[in-house]
Amino acid sequence: MKKVIAAAGGTLLATGLCVAVPSPGTAATNPTSDPAAVAKDYIQENPGRVRAGTDDAFTATRTATSPDGSSHVRFSRTYKGLPVVGGDFVVHLSTAEKVTGTSVAQAEKIAVSTAPKVTKGVAQQKALGASKAASPDAAASRLVVDARSGTPALAYRTVVTGVQADGQTPSRRIVLTDASSGSVRSSEETILTPIKVGTVSGAASPASASPTATATGTGRGIFIGTVPLSTSTGSSGYSLVDAVRGNGRTCDLKNRTSGTCTTFTDADNAWGNGSYTDRASAAVDAHYGASTTFDYFKNVQGRNGIFGNGTGVPSRVHYGNSYINAFWDGAQMTYGDGSGNRAPLVAIDVAGHEMTHGVTENTAGLGYSGDAGGLNEATSDIFGTMVEFYANSSADTPDFLIGEKIDINGDGTPLRYMDDPSKDGASYRCWSSAVPGSDPHYSSGVGNHLFFLLANGSGQTTYGNSPTCNGSTVTGIGRDKAAKIWFNALDHYMTSTETYAKARLDTVQAATDLYGASSAEVAAVKATWSAVNVS
Template structure:
């Protein structure tokens, strides 16, 4: 695979094979293994380290992709089956150093699978549940298929049903994947593979541009032979049926006015070409799917449709309010088509932290496409959808330099981020990228604060994008968290620029500046800072003035509450602004649970809200509260309330770390 920047490597002497016949004084470059060699080395490492990927004796693995670095290091990505059933969240990557020695794995799955493979409910029942779960018009429900869901907590046998139809607005297509527990019949979770961005617009954006088209009978058609024969077509303000390719007699398309239907097509065709070119030139990726093929761009979709979306195969643009403002801006095209890239490379999920990472990835590369295009009518910036005027007051959809300016996105990671809509939890990733690319404080694109008051010096957007893309390509998995993304981008920075290089240090500093800390060893030799997103609590015997842990598990009654107490004595200091509450709960439906911390003086802090749509099991999380006005001495209480009936669980333990 082409690398924009090659990693530095020492001369390598090869005994036999490739090195035979070289003069003794010659220096050989890094030896690049073939795909077969990379897979063979990865399979050998996998056989020796099955426990690292939580493998059972019934697991089987299939190579999905192979990434080879310029120094000969390899990253082999696998999918997993269990007794022949697909495993969601079972993906992993085996990393081997130059020469083939084992370096480690990146694993999405957290527990070994040990479930039965016979469903207790019929597929027809799962299909009915999936149909009921869909909010909008249903046109069909595929026959559910059995799989193992290992993406979140303990693996379970599940059905996947795909519900096809439209969203609640009646126009946006929907292809919703619904996972139903094959033993209980309850919905586990769902996600829609039609990715969308909402907005309004008032014009055509790119002005006079060059387009690649194809000569056809009687003139030309808007098929791009330079970009995998991607084409642009007219939906004629319908939601289904034939999309007609644009044709023209003299190869001069549109007038720049919305009254000419080809004007919106020019923007869409150009945006698709710029996205294709960016990935090919800057990241060595030949097309959205890596197969050299272009994708269709459908314009004039629906009636008064104020959206644009990617459905896994093609781009679609509505005409906006009153069919007068097509949503065909460059960064909208780059954003949506980048969903296809992230799905193909790492299959990023769409709930919890990874949902925000998924959306941030598309914002990052939508922005990079806009800068790459360098179009004078829509110059590069770190505002998302600034031309489509979604709010009617000239403000953009999102601000990467300070995400909270939109009133809903997060500048900094906190325990609330995984519970938020991915378009808002993306703020952490967007802010990270801006700081890494441009730095903190006053910049030409906006003033970017940091969460800890630190100063971050940017390394330039191309280097920042290279680090993010290589992490996505070689390390990220379907259940990626922000804490894991920190580690993966640091591995990427090491691969591309070297351990403790300026780029590596900048990546560390940028993550810390958005409150995502990690267990990576700082380059100044000091001790690593523990990460709040991947806690590893250390129980204490009876407690201390730094950390205290509860001593006994307590049952959580159905539709009731339980309160557990920890007594702290002999401590003179106050608690801190970064007091950590670590909670371990076993529960079959964690969305039922509301969790509150009660301080010694009776103040209550809500740690977790109940969420009827969060059907995953168990709570294993660390929450941060500002308790600096509290003394450590006294009785700290954790109250766990089961808000909805039907499930029970156990509060296994909890701890306070001051």
């Protein structure tokens, strides 16, 4: 029986999949200078390492390289031609192109019938009923295999669009319905916000100025103060289009939730007056936030933009009416103007948080439920904080608080505290069996606490007083090393079904790659995970 493994440039035919499994360090046959080709050879010879059967097929989706030159090749999976949710995995190779291990999302080998017992129409109705945001005419379903946990099962994947409970946040919910029983297996929102929807009371258009050259303007934002802005020139003057960073642009939705988003233009390249009354002021914060996030990931973490391909993203400001949130929708950033349209949510850590969702989506692809959802949100808080430190603005002094400038609570308190996440009254600072079933905005507290301790240590520090869950004392290694370890774990080892326990293993491995197995950094990672009850 022949087995097809898809590749970017064609297919490989493999026979005899039932073979002995050598040790993870065994070199693949026919070594080449292409890590993806080596990884494909390895999995066709060692299907058990990725929990594969003869009906599985794989596509290499991305290859990342560690600072030491080792490679990490990500794969997606199909089963009898059906997409496998939770079927992703990573093959790790040394600098000598020997396979050193794998990271696999799914728990068990797939062996399911592909004949559904319920109809697509029934699945769509179940999916619509699972979301209060549903638009009945917006559902589309297809058969998939759900292999995220336990025994894999045939399911319908239905995309349900509409509006979330606050009446303004768009919704794009992915609902998996069991194809045998018709029961809803999961329902996950993919429009991601920094604030849980309900806890507080259109695509961007091309630039109208047809930019022809780069320029440097000056902006005065609401939160960031006076900053330089990368703009473009054209026949109509200047526009907020950042040609230096992949043509990321900032546009005005004019307090609508749909329709044309008009790119900001200006005659003298001086933008905003620092007050919400000048619509360009919020645009300054958003534009600068996008460029700073781009620069942080490129210059510090070696990632070329949100998508890794050098393209910028649109930033849409003045969304909705008194809309108290912001969101990432998979392609662009959107910011509301806050209560009374007088408090735009354009602070730099909010910008960094939301655009990091894009980085996560295009690296590990973390889910948005269970531990994976908490890790997804924690990753955005971690790098939103690191972007704030990278900007190092005297107008928004860097800290380990999330959303402290936007004053959502009306009393000067932040959205979340990384030193002790429980101070917000809802977030978890220690892992327990309750964490996976919680909203990701609150289960993220475990990851946030871990990061704070790893960066700064326990007890009283410059940025807060951080307790440990096991009564231990831990010493920080600095935020830059902590962020480097987290990013490398995200980029190279984490998968869509990541748990906190797996994140411990993956960050230890990332620290080992960066600093060595016997390093103080590896010891610190282990001790800090124990300090938040993850073993």
